[in-house]
Amino acid sequence: MRASTAVEDYLKGVFALAVAGGVSTSAIASALDVQPASASSMIRRLRDAGLVDWEPGGHIELTDDGWRAALDIVRRHRLVETFLHQVVGLELWEIHDEAERMEHAVSERLVERIDEMLGHPEVDPHGHPIPAPGAERYVEPDLVALSAVDVGVRAVVERVSDHDTPALAHLVQLGLRPGAEVEVIERAAFGGPTWVEVDGARHALGDQLLGSVRCRLSASLDEQRNV
Amino acid sequence: MRASTAVEDYLKGVFALAVAGGVSTSAIASALDVQPASASSMIRRLRDAGLVDWEPGGHIELTDDGWRAALDIVRRHRLVETFLHQVVGLELWEIHDEAERMEHAVSERLVERIDEMLGHPEVDPHGHPIPAPGAERYVEPDLVALSAVDVGVRAVVERVSDHDTPALAHLVQLGLRPGAEVEVIERAAFGGPTWVEVDGARHALGDQLLGSVRCRLSASLDEQRNV
DNA sequence: CGAGCGAGTTCGCTTCGTCTAATGCCAGGT
DNA sequence: ACCTGGCATTAGACGAAGCGAACTCGCTCG
Numbered sequence: 001m002r003a004s005t006a007v008e009d010y011l012k013g014v015f016a017l018a019v020a021g022g023v024s025t026s027a028i029a030s031a032l033d034v035q036p037a038s039a040s041s042m043i044r045r046l047r048d049a050g051l052v053d054w055e056p057g058g059h060i061e062l063t064d065d066g067w068r069a070a071l072d073i074v075r076r077h078r079l080v081e082t083f084l085h086q087v088v089g090l091e092l093w094e095i096h097d098e099a100e101r102m103e104h105a106v107s108e109r110l111v112e113r114i115d116e117m118l119g120h121p122e123v124d125p126h127g128h129p130i131p132a133p134g135a136e137r138y139v140e141p142d143l144v145a146l147s148a149v150d151v152g153v154r155a156v157v158e159r160v161s162d163h164d165t166p167a168l169a170h171l172v173q174l175g176l177r178p179g180a181e182v183e184v185i186e187r188a189a190f191g192g193p194t195w196v197e198v199d200g201a202r203h204a205l206g207d208q209l210l211g212s213v214r215c216r217l218s219a220s221l222d223e224q225r226n227v
Numbered sequence: 228m229r230a231s232t233a234v235e236d237y238l239k240g241v242f243a244l245a246v247a248g249g250v251s252t253s254a255i256a257s258a259l260d261v262q263p264a265s266a267s268s269m270i271r272r273l274r275d276a277g278l279v280d281w282e283p284g285g286h287i288e289l290t291d292d293g294w295r296a297a298l299d300i301v302r303r304h305r306l307v308e309t310f311l312h313q314v315v316g317l318e319l320w321e322i323h324d325e326a327e328r329m330e331h332a333v334s335e336r337l338v339e340r341i342d343e344m345l346g347h348p349e350v351d352p353h354g355h356p357i358p359a360p361g362a363e364r365y366v367e368p369d370l371v372a373l374s375a376v377d378v379g380v381r382a383v384v385e386r387v388s389d390h391d392t393p394a395l396a397h398l399v400q401l402g403l404r405p406g407a408e409v410e411v412i413e414r415a416a417f418g419g420p421t422w423v424e425v426d427g428a429r430h431a432l433g434d435q436l437l438g439s440v441r442c443r444l445s446a447s448l449d450e451q452r453n454v
Numbered sequence: 455c456g457a458g459c460g461a462g463t464t465c466g467c468t469t470c471g472t473c474t475a476a477t478g479c480c481a482g483g484t
Numbered sequence: 485a486c487c488t489g490g491c492a493t494t495a496g497a498c499g500a501a502g503c504g505a506a507c508t509c510g511c512t513c514g
Binding site: 024025026036037039040041044056057 | 490491492493494495
Binding site for chain 3: 251252253263264266267268271283284
C-alpha cells in the first residue's frame with residue numbers, strides 16, 4: 001500500500017537533502033515548513049516503517065526501501081510536471097505546485113500511461129532527471145551554478161530551481177530556461193549584480209537568481225561531443 | 228480555502244443522494260463505506276460549516292453553499308474523467324477511481340485549462356452532465372433505466388453507472404456505452420435475463436446490469452428532432 | 455400491550471499529524 | 485570553569501477522522 005501524503009512528502013524532503021548532502025532534523029523541518037518537533041516525530045515514524053536509519057541523536061539516512069520509495073515519488077512528481085507542461089500547456093512556473101499535490105493522487109497505471117505518452121522522457125521541464133521505474137539509486141548530474149561561472153564563459157542552462165514560483169517566472173521571462181545558451185558578461189564588485197547575455201539581450205541578476213540556475217559549460221559540452 | 232478530502236467526499240455523497248431523492252445517515256454511510264457513527268459525526272461538521280441543514284433526528288438537506296461546493300467538486304470530477312478518457316486514453320471503466328482521487332488535487336486553474344482543451348464538454352464519458360463553473364443547482368436529465376424499457380422498443384444509451392468497475396468494463400465490452408443504440412428483444416419470465424441487441428449482436432443481461440444503463444427512447448429522440 | 459428491531463445519535467477511544475513548551479546536550483566564548 | 489546559543493528530542497495537547505458499544509427512539513408484529 002502507498003504511504004500517506006505526509007509520509008510521502010517527508011520522504012521526498014529527506015531524499016532531496018540526502019542528494020544535496022546534508023540531512024538534519026531542522027533542514028527537514030524547514031523544507032517541509034513544519035516545526036522541528038514535528039519533523040523529529042515523523043523521522044521516528046519513518047524509521048519504524050523501515051524507510052530511514054536513525055537513532056535518537058544520530059544522523060539520518062535513507063534505507064534501501066527508503067530510496068526506492070522516494071525515487072518512486074520523485075518519478076511521479078517529475079512525470080506529472082512534464083505532462084502538465086508538454087501536454088496540458090501549463091507554464092514552467094505553474095507545474096511544480098500542481099504536481100506537488102497530484103503526485104499523491106495518480107495511480108501507477110496513470111503514471112506509466114503518461115510516461116508512454118511523453119515518449120519516456122529523461123528529464124523534466126526544469127531539467128531534473130526522471131528516475132526510471134523501480135530505480136534504486138540516483139545520480140546527480142555534474143552541473144555548475146551560474147553564480148560560479150567565470151566572466152566571459154558561455155554555458156548551456158540545464159536546470160532551473162522549481163521551488164520559488166515568482167523567481168522562476170522571472171527567469172523564464174528572461175529566456176533563462178533549460179536549453180538556453182548564456183554568457184557571463186560582467187560581475188560587479190562588492191556583491192553587485194552580474195550581467196549575463198541570453199538570446200542577445202543582457203540582464204542584471206542577483207545572487208539568489210544566479211544560484212537557482214545550473215549549467216553545463218560550453219567547453220565541457222564540446223568535450224562531450226568529441227568523445 | 229478548499230475543504231478537506233473527507234469533507235469533499237461526504238459532500239459529493241450527500242449531493243448524489245439528494246439528486247437521487249433520499250439523503251439519510253445510513254445511506255451516506257454506505258455510500259462512503261464508513262460506519263453510521265462516522266457519517267453522523269461528519270453530518271454535524273458539515274452543518275457547523277454551513278453546508279447542510281440538519282438538526283439531530285431531522286432530515287438532511289444541502290444549503291445553498293452546500294450545493295455550490297458540491298457542484299464544484301462534481302464539476303472537477305467529471306472534467307477530470309473526461310480528460311483522462313479523451314486526452315490520456317484511459318478506458319471508460321478506469322477513469323472513475325482515478326478521478327476520485329485527482330479531483331481533490333487539481334487546482335481551479337488546471338480544471339479550467341482542461342475544460343478549455345476539451346472544448347467545454349457538457350457530459351462526461353459516462354453520460355453525466357458536467358456542471359457549469361459556479362453553478363448553483365443541478366437538473367437531472369429525464370432518462371429511463373434499461374430495465375424499464377419495453378420489449379420491442381429501441382433506445383439510445385445515454386449513461387452508464389460509473390461505480391462498479393467490473394460491471395462497467397463488461398458493459399463497454401458489449402458495446403453498451405453512451406451513444407450506442409439498443410433494442411430490447413425479449414424479457415424472460417420470473418426474473419430471468421433480458422435479451423438486448425446492440426451493434427447487431429444479442430446479449431442476455433441481468434437486472435443489476437440493466438439498472439445501471441440509462442437511456443432515452445428513440446421515440447422521444449424523434450420527437451426532439453422534430454421540435 | 456409489550457418485545458424487539460432498525461435507524462440515528464452520543465460516548466469514549468485510537469491513530470495521524472501537527473503544535474508549544476520543556477528538557478538535554480554540545481560547542482564556543484569569556 | 486561557566487554561561488549561552490543552537491539543535492534535537494520528548495512530553496503533552498489538540499483537531500480530524502475513523503471505530504465499536506451503548507442508548508434512544510418510533511414502529512411493527514405477535
